[in-house]
Amino acid sequence: MSDFYERVYALVRKIPKGRAMSYGDIAEYLGTKGSARTVGYAMNNAHNVSPPIPAHRVVNRNGLLTGKHHFGSPTMMQQLLENEGIKVIDDQIQDFEKVRWNPKKKKS
Numbered sequence: 001m002s003d004f005y006e007r008v009y010a011l012v013r014k015i016p017k018g019r020a021m022s023y024g025d026i027a028e029y030l031g032t033k034g035s036a037r038t039v040g041y042a043m044n045n046a047h048n049v050s051p052p053i054p055a056h057r058v059v060n061r062n063g064l065l066t067g068k069h070h071f072g073s074p075t076m077m078q079q080l081l082e083n084e085g086i087k088v089i090d091d092q093i094q095d096f097e098k099v100r101w102n103p104k105k106k107k108s
Contacts, residue, residue: 004030004032004035004038004042005042005045007030008026008030008039008042008043009042009046009049009053011026011029011030011103012026012043012046012053012054012055012057012058013051013053013054014103015054015057015058015101016101017084017085018084018085018086018099019057019099019100019101020057020058020059020063020081020086020093020096020099020100020101021057021058021059021100021101022036022058022059022060022061022063022100023036023037023039023040023043023058023059023060023061024036024039024061025100025101025102026039026058027039029103029104036061039058040066040067043055043058043067043070044067044070046070047070054080055067055070055071056071056076056077056080056081057081057101059093059096062092062096063092063093063094063096063100064091064092064093065077065078065081065088065091065092065093068091078091081093086099
């Protein structure tokens, strides 16, 4: 596994329950702005990683659950998010800016 993937997984494991980040947010935080697609590739592989990755907390820049087909059932990603208090309608996190996590902010 690449060092970049390991860095992605380390950050995703830090996303608090009830919060989410976009692929681009992760890429930018890791200093590789423009590599959102590569973050997506890392997340596609996340189900093979131990300890587990809370991949359901990673969505596209608009809060869409674009990775939902990697969760075994079409509704599992939404269920995991809703179990953490995140409202999802039509495969999109509602009020995404309110649940969007920025690890650079002290109180996020």
